[in-house]
Amino acid sequence: MNRLVSFLLWPAIAIIGAFSFAALALGRGESVNAVWLVTAALSVYLIAYRFYSKFIADKVLQVDPSRPTPAVRHNDGLDYVPTNKWVLYGHHFAAIAGAGPLVGPVLAAQMGFLPGTLWILAGVVVAGAVQDFIVLFVSVRRDGKSLGEMIKMELGPIPGSLALVGVLAIMIIILAVLALVVVKALTASPWGLFTIFATIPIALLMGCYMRFIRPGHVGEASAFGVALLLLSIVLGRAVAESPSWAPLFTLSGEQLAWALIIYGAIAASLPVWLMLAPRDYLSTFLKIGTIVALAIGIYYVAPKLAMPATTRFLDGTGPVFSGKLFPFLFITIACGAVSGFHSLISSGTTPKMIENESHMRLIGFGGMLAESFVAVMALTAACVLDPGIYFAMNAPTAIIGTTAANAAQVISGWGFTITPDMITQTAKDIGETSILSRAGGAPTLAVGMAQILGQALGGKAMEAFWYHFAILFEALFILTAVDAGTRVGRFMIQDMLGHVYKPLGNTEYLPANLLGTGLCVGLWGYFLYQGVVDPLGGINTLWQLFGVGNQMLAGIALLLCTSVLVKMKRQRYVWVTLVPTAWLLITTLTAGVQKIFDPDPKIGFLSLARKFSDAAAQGTVLAPAKSIAEMQRVAFNNYLDAVVCAFFVVLVVAMCIFAVKVCMQALKQANPTAQEIPPLAGTQGALA
Amino acid sequence: MKAATEDDRMAELEVNHSASGAPAQGGFRERARSLCSACRQVFGMPDYERYLAHAAQRHPGAPVLTPSDFFVQAIERKYGKGGARCC
Numbered sequence: 001m002n003r004l005v006s007f008l009l010w011p012a013i014a015i016i017g018a019f020s021f022a023a024l025a026l027g028r029g030e031s032v033n034a035v036w037l038v039t040a041a042l043s044v045y046l047i048a049y050r051f052y053s054k055f056i057a058d059k060v061l062q063v064d065p066s067r068p069t070p071a072v073r074h075n076d077g078l079d080y081v082p083t084n085k086w087v088l089y090g091h092h093f094a095a096i097a098g099a100g101p102l103v104g105p106v107l108a109a110q111m112g113f114l115p116g117t118l119w120i121l122a123g124v125v126v127a128g129a130v131q132d133f134i135v136l137f138v139s140v141r142r143d144g145k146s147l148g149e150m151i152k153m154e155l156g157p158i159p160g161s162l163a164l165v166g167v168l169a170i171m172i173i174i175l176a177v178l179a180l181v182v183v184k185a186l187t188a189s190p191w192g193l194f195t196i197f198a199t200i201p202i203a204l205l206m207g208c209y210m211r212f213i214r215p216g217h218v219g220e221a222s223a224f225g226v227a228l229l230l231l232s233i234v235l236g237r238a239v240a241e242s243p244s245w246a247p248l249f250t251l252s253g254e255q256l257a258w259a260l261i262i263y264g265a266i267a268a269s270l271p272v273w274l275m276l277a278p279r280d281y282l283s284t285f286l287k288i289g290t291i292v293a294l295a296i297g298i299y300y301v302a303p304k305l306a307m308p309a310t311t312r313f314l315d316g317t318g319p320v321f322s323g324k325l326f327p328f329l330f331i332t333i334a335c336g337a338v339s340g341f342h343s344l345i346s347s348g349t350t351p352k353m354i355e356n357e358s359h360m361r362l363i364g365f366g367g368m369l370a371e372s373f374v375a376v377m378a379l380t381a382a383c384v385l386d387p388g389i390y391f392a393m394n395a396p397t398a399i400i401g402t403t404a405a406n407a408a409q410v411i412s413g414w415g416f417t418i419t420p421d422m423i424t425q426t427a428k429d430i431g432e433t434s435i436l437s438r439a440g441g442a443p444t445l446a447v448g449m450a451q452i453l454g455q456a457l458g459g460k461a462m463e464a465f466w467y468h469f470a471i472l473f474e475a476l477f478i479l480t481a482v483d484a485g486t487r488v489g490r491f492m493i494q495d496m497l498g499h500v501y502k503p504l505g506n507t508e509y510l511p512a513n514l515l516g517t518g519l520c521v522g523l524w525g526y527f528l529y530q531g532v533v534d535p536l537g538g539i540n541t542l543w544q545l546f547g548v549g550n551q552m553l554a555g556i557a558l559l560l561c562t563s564v565l566v567k568m569k570r571q572r573y574v575w576v577t578l579v580p581t582a583w584l585l586i587t588t589l590t591a592g593v594q595k596i597f598d599p600d601p602k603i604g605f606l607s608l609a610r611k612f613s614d615a616a617a618q619g620t621v622l623a624p625a626k627s628i629a630e631m632q633r634v635a636f637n638n639y640l641d642a643v644v645c646a647f648f649v650v651l652v653v654a655m656c657i658f659a660v661k662v663c664m665q666a667l668k669q670a671n672p673t674a675q676e677i678p679p680l681a682g683t684q685g686a687l688a
Numbered sequence: 689m690k691a692a693t694e695d696d697r698m699a700e701l702e703v704n705h706s707a708s709g710a711p712a713q714g715g716f717r718e719r720a721r722s723l724c725s726a727c728r729q730v731f732g733m734p735d736y737e738r739y740l741a742h743a744a745q746r747h748p749g750a751p752v753l754t755p756s757d758f759f760v761q762a763i764e765r766k767y768g769k770g771g772a773r774c775c
Contacts, residue, residue: 091729
């Protein structure tokens with residue numbers, strides 16, 4: 001019976017998927033329904049999970065359900081806890097899914113919905129889910145060790161240290177770009193800023209409740225936290241409409257950047273139970289709820305995709321980010337297709353909670369498929385918008401100017417007809433004064449979500465509410481990431497400083513703590529501020545730098561997986577990790593080199609820096625800069641970006657050389673040389 | 689000697705299975721508790737009763753953490769070093 005169901009079910013899913021793709025690909029000249037896009041994605045996920053992940057589990061990794069996992073061997077009821085696989089799936093998903101899959105796809109929508117969709121689907125099946133699954137496997141077989149430790153074990157101490165420096169650099173860029181997304185969303189938006197600000201007292205209240213009144217009652221605290229959040233959105237409208245309160249919450253980009261930098265420094269120094277933990281619970285609550293609501297909303301409303309399948313910006317002249325489809329699409333959409341950062345989660349708490357090796361397939365591979373689905377929905381929400389509105393929100397002021405009339409004229413000139421009235425009406429519908437140049441994904445997604453959820457629930461009148469709900473939802477987990485990331489960064493910096501001067505490495509020593517926190521905040525704060533004042537937009541530089549860094553980390557994690565497979569004498573199947581590794585190296589090295597050296601100043605950091613410093617030397621001011629000092633700053637920042645990008649390129653090339661050396665040595669050996677915990681290391685032995 | 693270790697491991701596995709958040713057999717109260725605990729674990733909050741069961745089985749007679757100490761420590765361990773968080 002089971003076999004019969006399976007025999008009928010999988011061809012049916014394949015046919016539904018093929019039909020959906022046909023609807024997407026053949027619907028020329030008329031707009032396609034978003035339901036086809038989402039259905040096509042779901043069919044791909046189901047088939048990839050059923051067949052490809054099973055192949056990886058059974059043949060490549062030879063997962064062994066009888067082999068005790070770290071959770072079983074070290075079970076302490078606290079950290080190492082065998083956990084039900086569906087519970088752990090939820091936990092793992094909440095840990096991997098952040099703002100990344102919501103931002104990249106929205107930016108990539110400038111090329112149309114098809115290129116982004118195809119890369120998200122192909123990328124997740126071939127690279128992203130494979131990376132998450134195999135890193136999880138490698139870590140479970142090594143007592144839940146972290147990525148850095150595993151690289152040290154399997155590739156050697158130098159690559160291990162290099163990887164740690166790389167992770168720190170990527171972390172700094174991520175924090176800066178995420179904070180920049182928040183700045184772009186909240187600039188001159190008193191309603192938005194008030195609701196985000198309100199999350200601070202709400203979190204403090206929840207923190208105290210869980211500490212002193214009802215310890216451990218996360219659900220209760222989160223439920224009343226969410227209720228207060230919804231109330232703060234309602235109050236936000238009153239604040240925005242009040243002539244005395246609104247100016248207090250109307251900040252410029254620079255003011256917001258400073259506010260975030262100060263917030264980051266304070267938040268990361270408070271006890272974790274007071275703000276970080278309750279914020280994280282709130283954001284997990286909203287994250288899961290909103291994603292489910294959006295999926296239901298798309299099926300219920302069945303909106304049409306207003307964005308064409310492909311646009312003229314495939315040629316690299318797009319206003320949102322510059323550069324051709326290859327390689328820039330593949331670094332713009334990182335999370336959702338493949339995200340190097342997941343290798344840190346898959347080698348963090350998750351491997352310590354796996355109950356049985358057979359669960360890793362669902363949690364590692366399946367967890368990433370769920371994140372990919374979030375990316376597909378973000379892309380859908382952006383493509384449901386009128387393309388004119390999409391470009392008005394995402395093109396920098398340097399291109400479309402600062403008035404609705406000017407923006408409408410420029411955008412209509414690209415072939416996306418829009419009137420100034422449509423732009424101002426959209427701003428009015430969502431309760432904001434302007435929607436122009438709010439790059440960074442969050443606002444665009446919020447308008448798309450507001451239209452979808454508004455149609456499902458509440459109509460036009462509720463659009464402003466849903467818009468601010470969506471902004472709150474994204475800003476909440478970005479701010480949690482800023483807080484947690486600053487702490488992680490501080491520990492990494494202290495660890496490194498400890499090698500130079502021992503007392504600085506002591507995490508209990510207050511001056512050393514303050515120094516570490518200050519350095520970490522100062523580093524991401526610098527990039528954030530640079531992005532905010534960058535007259536060319538900021539997001540289009542920083543996001544690509546982040547994309548290069550994140551994909552490089554994925555490349556490093558996959559190089560580790562490849563080396564481990566070779567050391568396990570499974571070289572027959574090494575293509576499973578080698579193909580995505582090669583693709584990531586090709587795209588990121590091409591993108592990295594182009595970002596540094598391309599002669600077009602829209603793409604190359606060095607040529608833009610040279611253009612501005614040469615002009616400054618001759619005393620000419622180039623638009624959009626307004627003074628010689630501003631020109632010099634643009635030049636300096638671009639030289640700095642080139643250095644960071646070059647660091648990523650050199651790092652990944654070095655890791656590649658180390659990995660090749662290790663693989664060559666392992667191939668010469670007759671027996672497996674991977675350093676796994678032996679299967680028979682029983683509970684007693686491991687505890688001794 | 690080896691057989692004994694193996695037996696211990698099997699016993700351990702059984703205990704884990706019964707307390708791992710899977711729908712428990714028994715009355716409505718037990719089911720509700722199990723569901724709440726599963727939700728809390730999704731948020732990253734470990735299960736106190738499972739910790740108690742574990743402590744009773746592995747370290748009988750030894751002092752155990754009170755619920756509030758247990759939760760305070762759980763938050764400290766999860767977030768103390770920041771906790772890797774994704775983009």
